[in-house]
Amino acid sequence: MTIELTPQNVYDVAPADLVQEDRVAGRVYTDPAIFELEMVKIFESTWIWVAHDSELPKPGSFKSTFVGRHPVIVSRDRKGVVHTLVNRCRHRGASVCEKRTGEANGFTCPYHAWSYGLDGKLRGIPYPDGYEGVMSKEGMGLKKLRTESYGGMIFATLADDIEPLEDFLGDVKTWIDRFMKQGGGYPIKVLGTHQFRFKGNWKIQLENTTDGYHFPIVHRSWMASVDAETADMMSFMTDPEAVTHDLGNGHSVGQMVPEHSDLDDDDGTEPLQARFAPLVERLRGHGLDDAAIRKLVRSMHGTGFNLNLFPNVSLSSAFFRTLRPISVDETVIEHVAIGPDGPPEIVDEVNRERLRVHEHFQGPFGFGTPDDAEGWDRVQRGAAGAPELPIMVNRGLAREKPSPEGWATSHITDETGMRAAYAHWKQMMSDD
Amino acid sequence: MTDTLTPAPARSAVAIDDPRVRRAIELVWHEADLLDRKEYDAWQALYADDAIYVIPIERDAEDFDDILNMVYDDQRMRAMRVTRMTEGHAIAAVDAAVTVRTVSRFVVTGVEDSVVSLRAAQVLVAFKRGTHDLWAGDVDYRIRLGADRAEDRFVRKVVRLVDADAATPAAGFLL
Ligand code: FES
Ligand SMILES: [Fe+2]
Numbered sequence: 370m371t372i373e374l375t376p377q378n379v380y381d382v383a384p385a386d387l388v389q390e391d392r393v394a395g396r397v398y399t400d401p402a403i404f405e406l407e408m409v410k411i412f413e414s415t416w417i418w419v420a421h422d423s424e425l426p427k428p429g430s431f432k433s434t435f436v437g438r439h440p441v442i443v444s445r446d447r448k449g450v451v452h453t454l455v456n457r458c459r460h461r462g463a464s465v466c467e468k469r470t471g472e473a474n475g476f477t478c479p480y481h482a483w484s485y486g487l488d489g490k491l492r493g494i495p496y497p498d499g500y501e502g503v504m505s506k507e508g509m510g511l512k513k514l515r516t517e518s519y520g521g522m523i524f525a526t527l528a529d530d531i532e533p534l535e536d537f538l539g540d541v542k543t544w545i546d547r548f549m550k551q552g553g554g555y556p557i558k559v560l561g562t563h564q565f566r567f568k569g570n571w572k573i574q575l576e577n578t579t580d581g582y583h584f585p586i587v588h589r590s591w592m593a594s595v596d597a598e599t600a601d602m603m604s605f606m607t608d609p610e611a612v613t614h615d616l617g618n619g620h621s622v623g624q625m626v627p628e629h630s631d632l633d634d635d636d637g638t639e640p641l642q643a644r645f646a647p648l649v650e651r652l653r654g655h656g657l658d659d660a661a662i663r664k665l666v667r668s669m670h671g672t673g674f675n676l677n678l679f680p681n682v683s684l685s686s687a688f689f690r691t692l693r694p695i696s697v698d699e700t701v702i703e704h705v706a707i708g709p710d711g712p713p714e715i716v717d718e719v720n721r722e723r724l725r726v727h728e729h730f731q732g733p734f735g736f737g738t739p740d741d742a743e744g745w746d747r748v749q750r751g752a753a754g755a756p757e758l759p760i761m762v763n764r765g766l767a768r769e770k771p772s773p774e775g776w777a778t779s780h781i782t783d784e785t786g787m788r789a790a791y792a793h794w795k796q797m798m799s800d801d
Numbered sequence: 802m803t804d805t806l807t808p809a810p811a812r813s814a815v816a817i818d819d820p821r822v823r824r825a826i827e828l829v830w831h832e833a834d835l836l837d838r839k840e841y842d843a844w845q846a847l848y849a850d851d852a853i854y855v856i857p858i859e860r861d862a863e864d865f866d867d868i869l870n871m872v873y874d875d876q877r878m879r880a881m882r883v884t885r886m887t888e889g890h891a892i893a894a895v896d897a898a899v900t901v902r903t904v905s906r907f908v909v910t911g912v913e914d915s916v917v918s919l920r921a922a923q924v925l926v927a928f929k930r931g932t933h934d935l936w937a938g939d940v941d942y943r944i945r946l947g948a949d950r951a952e953d954r955f956v957r958k959v960v961r962l963v964d965a966d967a968a969t970p971a972a973g974f975l976l
Contacts, residue, residue: 736881739893
């Protein structure tokens with residue numbers, strides 16, 4: 370059933386009815402009540418990305434982050450098992466860890482010194498006699514979230530009854546496998562993280578990673594600053610092979626550079642960018658053959674696609690992009706730089722270049738991100754006007770066709786990925 | 802909290818009114834003025850060809866090659882950045898915040914021949930669409946003095962934000 374929205378009824382319609390196949394009411398960006406509902410029905414009810422395996426390199430490694438608005442610690446215990454623990458002391462609620470990353474034997478609350486193991490179990494209470502006959506340590510550990518991982522991507526959920534992670538990812542798994550090939554024969558590791566915030570709703574960012582349409586407009590200044598080969602690689606606007614697939618469960622993938630979708634496919638004809646010639650020479654000096662060098666250098670800008678996972682992470686060309694909703698109109702974004710993890714004499718050279726490529730576009734002073742953020746800010750500001758007017762996500766609806774795999778597919782500049790995300794949002798936000 | 806006070810660091814042997822130091826500070830203030838006025842072409846000319854301009858994420862980093870930074874610009878990147886800021890295609894630069902910065906609390910960290918090193922505090926207020934954002938940090942400068950004041954050049958500037966490793970806004974201007 371389609372409801373025609375008017376200035377009179379737009380605030381009465383149930384949240385799920387604000388999303389239609391080809392349009393979304395602007396109220397989904399601006400209504401604090403909808404935001405509160407999203408925190409429960411989405412961020413506490415599905416798999417949320419929390420870390421990459423390499424961020425927890427050894428037993429005792431931890432990272433603090435968030436699942437929705439819940440502060441959590443992701444830790445690796447002595448046996449190598451990864452736990453996601455709510456960062457809240459079971460005594461009177463203090464946070465037990467305020468470091469972003471590090472190594473620890475466990476977590477001791479600074480307030481009254483209850484201490485917890487890496488697996489969250491309550492280990493010690495000072496002056497325990499007051500608790501005799503009142504409470505046992507059993508069951509008073511840090512609250513633990515279900516934690517599962519695929520391809521090095523670690524996810525957690527507050528929902529005990531949902532499907533296993535691998536079922537939630539479904540067809541996404543193939544694309545995660547492909548994405549990780551940018552290690553050029555080595556595993557992937559996190560090199561560093563940019564963080565910035567913008568004054569807008571989290572879904573504006575969720576849309577952006579699957580928005581090929583904005584690229585040549587918003588990123589004109591970045592395009593002008595890169596070499597011809599890089600600019601050419603990004604000329605997907607008119608490439609009919611550049612498509613977006615709806616992968617189900619709100620996930621989608623946009624193939625901007627289809628010839629880099631599977632980095633193992635290389636017929637050797639594509640020239641390497643001249644800018645990397647000195648690197649090629651140095652790698653050759655370390656004894657690498659041409660095939661190994663091509664693998665590393667062709668991956669310099671990552672894989673040729675953006676994989677957008679509902680609701681909070683994307684695997685975007687050469688980095689991970691995560692979003693954290695703060696309030697209805699504030700969101701924190703992280704851009705996580707990644708690169709190959711191998712012998713330092715080889716990967717350090719490659720990663721130095723990858724860091725510079727990342728700094729060039731990403732980060733609060735990059736040549737790309739501030740322009741994106743300006744666009745997102747404006748969506749939030751503009752969406753406050755005439756709330757009955759829809760946000761249009763209809764581009765390419767008439768040319769959407771199933772791929773051989775059965776994925777709804779249209780051109781990279783179309784809004785198939787956004788429709789996929791909103792259809793899933795609608796399903797999660799409905800009452801039943 | 803603690804009853805042992807760390808002794809204050811020794812005062813710099815070189816006084817702030819040393820003529821070399823004064824020239825260096827004047828260059829810093831000139832740069833601040835150009836940046837607040839968004840005169841990026843003139844700003845770029847204050848940098849030596851071999852200069853680097855860095856805004857790190859790790860506050861105490863010294864070697865920036867192998868870590869992620871917010872900005873790590875050599876001459877090539879600086880030139881591209883100035884193009885980006887001035888050509889009119891970058892929507893964040895076209896609609897950049899109005900900024901006012903104060904650079905003060907200078908400490909002379911070294912004077913050798915014609916090179917002056919300084920540390921300073923910078924507080925920048927950026928105003929855009931009803932919101933003031935605060936960008937505070939320590940700045941390290943290395944300045945090469947030329948034959949006269951017009952030839953003084955920055956060879957290194959490192960801006961260590963107080964919130965370097967936290968989420969900042971995305972910026973359409975330079976620090
Ligand atoms: S609040 Fe943590 S020990 Fe009391
Ligand atoms: Fe963008």
